[in-house]
Amino acid sequence: MTTDCGLVGSRYVYIYTYNITTTKCSTWNIVRTVETRRVGGAGNFPSMPTPSRGRCGSMKFHTEYLTLHTKTKRAYVHLTPQVESALKKSGIKDGMILVSAMHITAGVYVNDNESGLIKDIDQWLETLAPFRQNYQHHQTGEDNGDAHLKSLIIHHEVIVPVTNGKLDFGPWQQIFYAEFDGQRDKRVIIKVMGE
Amino acid sequence: MTTDCGLVGSRYVYIYTYNITTTKCSTWNIVRTVETRRVGGAGNFPSMPTPSRGRCGSMKFHTEYLTLHTKTKRAYVHLTPQVESALKKSGIKDGMILVSAMHITAGVYVNDNESGLIKDIDQWLETLAPFRQNYQHHQTGEDNGDAHLKSLIIHHEVIVPVTNGKLDFGPWQQIFYAEFDGQRDKRVIIKVMGE
């Protein structure tokens, strides 16, 4: 916004120039400049406060969807790079990221990217929630009762903190998608929320 | 805000009209209109940037509490309709919803709304965290040690993404309240946070 004002009979014209820029994500920048031009007469303007730069309401949301199609029925897919990429695109410096499976036979967890441990996790989940024929869910024609229970143990989503534009993780924390009924397209939502 | 300015000796008066409206939830709408009226002399106004519509700081929070009283000690209650209703009331289009049990003998999870699977989940939780007399917690006079452990497996809360004003779920995802020590009033908090 630029405002130019002349006062009748004054010696001066004060030209107040405000530039207010709005962006898609609601950030306002105000830059004030003031010029004084002699016109005639005695200026009688009240003093003008200086808003200088104001920052206001820069909350942003960025949502992405990944499609995963694993070759095996059960699989563990490292997702940290994709989440970091979504964060970078969002431009968010401080906030939280929701990473969530959009299915009820898959999960998302945070743990080590170590192949031995991933095998341990897979065997352990099979012990706690084994594949078997006689789940009552199978009366619907499904055969993936164990995948639902494995998903419940691992949990279907995580929240990742973001600080200074980076995943605020400890040194070994990595994000994994856990597939328990794969060999078909499955989706993950990544929602970044912050400033 | 409306600003009308005349410059001494100019042929034109530029009338810059800004309408800034503020609402309870901090949304600003700016509508600029410019009229030019001939007055005399050569206008010497600097060009005026166009803020057009700016959106700024419409972050909202909406909180609701549900009270549930199940007829049986253990029960699984479908909550998706109540969460959708809270979202609608909030007016939020993009954000996250926290759905959390306010008790330590209950949980909230996302999975299938299929009665056979719900029976499988119940039996499976009883296998992993069985009801028995000799929990050390029972020395306090309680008899619900198993309910605490079942709550820990299922987890007490979920975060649901919101996009375009809707729960951003896959086709089979539904929100459930899992009661492990019912037959009395229990509460669930639904907190919607976004824009």
Added chain:
Amino acid sequence: MTTDCGLVGSRYVYIYTYNITTTKCSTWNIVRTVETRRVGGAGNFPSMPTPSRGRCGSMKFHTEYLTLHTKTKRAYVHLTPQVESALKKSGIKDGMILVSAMHITAGVYVNDNESGLIKDIDQWLETLAPFRQNYQHHQTGEDNGDAHLKSLIIHHEVIVPVTNGKLDFGPWQQIFYAEFDGQRDKRVIIKVMGE
């Protein structure tokens, strides 16, 4: 921002004074005052809307890190006081708090602060994810395979709702850090997000 405007040939000068103050956390306050001074001629100003006070974009983020060093390999540390302290420092009245272990052999959960139950939880986790030598993860030289699995059951993070400047918990809900491979410095992140 103060805008003073005179219209050529008018009897009046309308002095519109806007004070816009910006604060660190992006709150704007607008106070409008209008004075009318007779100058000459018939004033022909369009009516001026009243923005009065607008509040805009006071979203805040507050991040803290705790360092815990437990005397025993497994330990359960009550964190509610630290989380309440972080909330107080943040000044946030409505929002969510992420409390998350920054390690893959520890967790954060919400349940009862009762010593008998804590022993039950510990024994139960040892049953479901026992310490043993032959985890494949141990081929890397580690011996904490069980700690990873215990962390996965308990989950590494919780989201705590904030309403009216307080943790919006039920009467028995308390936040715990669960250590499964301690006797060394471990960190927890507390991120408060809201208004």
